[in-house]
Amino acid sequence: MTTRIFNFSAGPAVLPKPVLEEAQRDLIALPGVGMSILEISHRSKPFEDILNTAIANIRELAGIPSHYKILMLQGGASLQFSMVPMNLLGAGATADYIDTGSWAGKAIKEARKVGAVHVAATTKSDNYSRIPAPGEQRLTPGAAYVHMTSNNTIEGTGWKSLPETGSAPLVSDASSDIFSRPIAVEKHGLIYAGAQKNLGPSGVTLVVIREDLLERSQATLPTMLNYKVHAENDSLYNTPNTFGIYILGLTMKWLRALGGLRAIAATNERKAAKLYGEIDRGGFYRGTAQKESRSLMNITFRLPDEELEKLFVKESTAAGLDGLKGHRSVGGMRASLYNAFPEEGVDALVEFMREFERKRG
Numbered sequence: 001m002t003t004r005i006f007n008f009s010a011g012p013a014v015l016p017k018p019v020l021e022e023a024q025r026d027l028i029a030l031p032g033v034g035m036s037i038l039e040i041s042h043r044s045k046p047f048e049d050i051l052n053t054a055i056a057n058i059r060e061l062a063g064i065p066s067h068y069k070i071l072m073l074q075g076g077a078s079l080q081f082s083m084v085p086m087n088l089l090g091a092g093a094t095a096d097y098i099d100t101g102s103w104a105g106k107a108i109k110e111a112r113k114v115g116a117v118h119v120a121a122t123t124k125s126d127n128y129s130r131i132p133a134p135g136e137q138r139l140t141p142g143a144a145y146v147h148m149t150s151n152n153t154i155e156g157t158g159w160k161s162l163p164e165t166g167s168a169p170l171v172s173d174a175s176s177d178i179f180s181r182p183i184a185v186e187k188h189g190l191i192y193a194g195a196q197k198n199l200g201p202s203g204v205t206l207v208v209i210r211e212d213l214l215e216r217s218q219a220t221l222p223t224m225l226n227y228k229v230h231a232e233n234d235s236l237y238n239t240p241n242t243f244g245i246y247i248l249g250l251t252m253k254w255l256r257a258l259g260g261l262r263a264i265a266a267t268n269e270r271k272a273a274k275l276y277g278e279i280d281r282g283g284f285y286r287g288t289a290q291k292e293s294r295s296l297m298n299i300t301f302r303l304p305d306e307e308l309e310k311l312f313v314k315e316s317t318a319a320g321l322d323g324l325k326g327h328r329s330v331g332g333m334r335a336s337l338y339n340a341f342p343e344e345g346v347d348a349l350v351e352f353m354r355e356f357e358r359k360r361g
């Protein structure tokens with residue numbers, strides 16, 4: 001048995017070990033089916049059960065009301081940058097976007113290709129080191145929707161409470177913090193997330209959409225980009241990512257067995273507090289996000305200079321702590337502590353950081 005190292009990658013990211021073990025055990029033949037999940041039709045009863053169970057577990061976990069549809073699509077969160085405006089931004093209307101970092105910026109870029117976009121708030125002048133305060137938002141009256149990024153994977157910031165959007169539906173890119181804590185679904189019109197951070201493997205995109213918004217999807221849209229079509233076909237208009245949905249389903253089962261979103265939130269807070277505690281302990285490490293905006297999922301920090309940072313990456317990798325190099329656009333370090341990341345890995349990183357400072361500080 002090969003030993004597993006600690007995987008701090010921002011995504012695709014660590015999956016729960018029991019999920020990998022179950023998938024490995026059943027890969028050749030699903031119990032009672034006699035064929036691999038990789039071999040069965042997406043229209044077969046066994047796959048329908050896998051899909052329906054995954055959706056039921058998601059609904060249960062997050063308390064998603066029955067007037068929201070749960071879709072499993074493809075194309076990543078990046079395709080949602082286009083699908084959201086194509087479906088929800090009608091002619092003559094304006095969509096508000098809150099610009100909190102690189103992913104928000106990409107969402108804005110794609111929406112501008114579709115229609116009128118108003119940037120309702122931005123923290124660009126602070127290097128995206130914080131989430132805007134409520135008073136900084138300049139919302140458009142009658143906006144088609146307001147788009148936010150609940151956790152900024154690259155900059156290491158996260159929203160602590162949702163923005164007030166009045167009657168405009170709130171649309172959230174929750175790719176990097178979905179199901180890391182309880183989520184007020186009813187305050188949203190639409191929530192989307194690429195699966196590869198907190199839900200499962202890459203290649204599945206979860207979309208939770210309030211049913212009345214489906215009426216905005218025009219029949220003239222390309223069929224595969226139409227939420228209404230996917231909703232009417234229960235995510236089976238075409239062949240979905242069957243294996244990805246299977247692993248996502250196992251991950252949701254694992255999360256429920258742990259005690260659900262409240263339980264995982266407590267663990268996530270404890271994990272993040274340990275690492276932020278070490279970052280704040282002396283002056284050697286420096287957190288890049290402002291304290292009140294700190295992400296619990298992606299923890300970004302710097303060392304005194306870039307030479308030390310290169311050395312830190314090299315030595316931590318050699319010590320079995322993989323994926324700590326920050327995103328190329330911002331530099332520094334980033335430790336991604338998603339749901340499946342084990343607490344022992346945080347302890348190991350803290351110990352490594354102390355030792356590194358003792359040797360090099």
Ligand SMILES: *Cc1c(COP(=O)(O)O)cnc(C)c1O
Nearest residue numbers: 076077078103153173175176194
């Ligand atoms: C990773 C990420 C994306 C991009 O996801 P893809 O599935 O690769 O398209 C978008 N938004 C956020 C917040 C992310 O973390």
